[in-house]
Amino acid sequence: MKPRHKRFIFIGLGLLALAGASMLILNAFQKNLVFFYTPTAVANGEVPKGHGFRIGGMVEDGSLKREGDGLTVHFVMTDMAKRVPVTFKGILPDLFKEGKGAVAQGQLGADGIFLASEVLAKHDENYMPPEAADALAKAKAAGAQTSSTLVVNPR
């Protein structure tokens, strides 16, 4: 084999490996992306069916109910515009509280209840998880627009 041929083989093999790795990576990437939706988007039916996603917002005050087993909890996630009931079985993170921001990952059931497989709280008490804050801000912006047309001047 001439050195030139050898080099071609090398480059060919390298490209092949690179293509294989990229295929693998992009495929896995496509499959495992988790998108984020606000409660309003969930209520409007904009979410994928049969595919997991994340939902973020505020845990509504007084909505947290615990079943007899002490582990299954029901609560309502809200962005102050729309509400989504959530069910989760497991231990909630330390920072999960009513009236605070939270993010849940899971699937939307046929009955409209969001079945969470994971409740996240990667934040401290001073600020919300960015997704939750984002959901609230969006809903507020949307709400401000619609309500501005409905403002009744007391005068």
Next chain:
Amino acid sequence: MIPEIGHYALILALCVAVVQGTVPIYGAAVRNSALMSIAKPAARGQFLLVLLAFCCLGYAFAAKDFSVLYVAATSNSQLPLHYRIAAIWGAHEGSLLLWVFILTVWMVAVSFFSTHLPEAMRARILGVMGLVSMGFLLFMLTVSNPFERLIPAAFDGRDLNPLLQDPGMVIHPPMLYMGYVGFSVAFAFAIAALLGGNLDAAWARWSRPWTTVAWCFLTVGVAMGSGWAYYELGWGGWWFWDPVENASFMPWLAGTALIHSLAVTDKRGSFKAWSVLLAILAFSLSLLGTFLVRSGVLTSVHAFATDPKRGLFILVFLAVVIGGSLMLYAWRAPRVGLGGGFSIISREGMLLGNNVLLVAALGSVLLGTLYPLFLDALDLGKISVGPPYFDTVFVPLMTPAIFLMGLGPLAQWKQASLPELAMRLRWAFGVSVVTALVLPIVMGQWTPLISLGLLLAIWILTTIAVDLRERLALAGGGGSLFGRLAAMPRAYWGMVLAHCGLALFIVGVTMVKGFEAEQDVRMNVGQTATLGGYTFRFDGTQPYKGPNYIAARATIHVSQDGREVTVMYPEKRRYTVQNQTMTEAAISPGFLRDLYVSLGEPLEDGAWSVRLYHKPFIDWIWGGCLVMATGGVLAISDRRYRLAWRRKEVEVPAGTQMARQIVS
């Protein structure tokens, strides 16, 4: 007054860095010995100045000087002294100071252990490091000054994040930074070689020990971070593929590739341009890691918007360092030449394969870490890339890499023969396959992944055994077995140990993933639960008061077959200053398993929801990392490096040179 001294010392250090970053490099270009000789005293002077600044900040923390903004933000009068000291690197500004301090430590080390280098080379290396330090000092002094005053002074501090109040967190950041910044030495060597145009095998030989030291620190640092997540976060996981973790793992992957590629450059003169590129890559990723974690971008990309100057500086700095060095590389690297040729089936070929796979893995982590940030920054929606992505990508990429890892050390340089390798390794392969298939069945559960994991681990160990046996036979009949073993170079033993460490790590990961058991239960006082053959009895909680927190501490008796094994005390803490709740898990560690208990929430009548874990072999994960790092330490204690430091020129006798040809 003391903080102002620290601030002043930083300004002086910046002045010294400017001199160190320009004069010696210019001196090397015009071959002016007087200008070049400035590098050494400048590096040492800069070290003393930054040390002074560091001590000043430490003093401000120790003396609870809440008139310093940074101190007030990250500590509290009730915080114990050792955590107040650790709070120096508890947030952005202080960790930058730690970064620069460690950089100057490495500079001083280079200035002491570089007597064997040509003067121009040393001047350029210290010059490049000076430029890096200049960037960081400028950053601190302009937009993130740790000595900024708070007037009027705060009555008390905001306290350190409770998650960081932990012995592991006291040493984890310095370790990690020793690794990150250590790659700056390899980077400086590479840039110096590009500048000087003398990119030869000697360059690789010089930068090898430095790279290995940095890699050892980084290995320990990453392992400690993982260990901290395991026992402190209360979720029983040891790796979450969190961006913060990925940020430290990416330089590690690049560094591992660099170590192997430098070995080829050193031995065979090939891969020169590739090694330089990896050195640039490893350091660039270290910089990226530092900034990703500490700038607040990860909690929100809009953190940059709250302090645009800071974000802009970071982006410009990264662009200058990475872009500048890549430009220099594009300009100079084509002159380097190719070095010795080799066939595809050879040790070089296999190391090349290992490098390609490691870099592909690195690319996948980079994609998964940065892509969500990009989308978010461009307002194209929010996504997250979870552990499933990384798991699916990592296993297929690492499997061939580890297969090659067994093959490589046995293959000859330049040209090896596949049939011959297959003959030599047929027993190793057979033993690995049979054990990997049978062992899980014996243990009561078989899945493809368990078998694959065990196969890889046993493959590493058996190929090492074959290699050792062949080398012993080659060493000849003279001398006892122990004598012949001891006669093998330490660099070889270092490699063996590091590879064994990886095998232990794989065993740990496989066993934990395959056999761990987890249970969330509601437990009344006196109630028991069984998991993994152990019976846990919950005996209620008592209040407990710590220095800066109050806690509910549970007592849980664990027994196996009626015999009491241990008593565990998990806590639910409330840190009073920030009013933050924290789960403090109780762990009963063991060689073959960990028992892990954490408290969930209090329920009625003294009952609690409790999370129980049985984690077989989990400590092997960190044990494996420590063994890997020990291997690295052993490798740099090799005779050739000690000789190199003692003499001006490396003069290895021809005979040993031959003997070492077969050693990687």
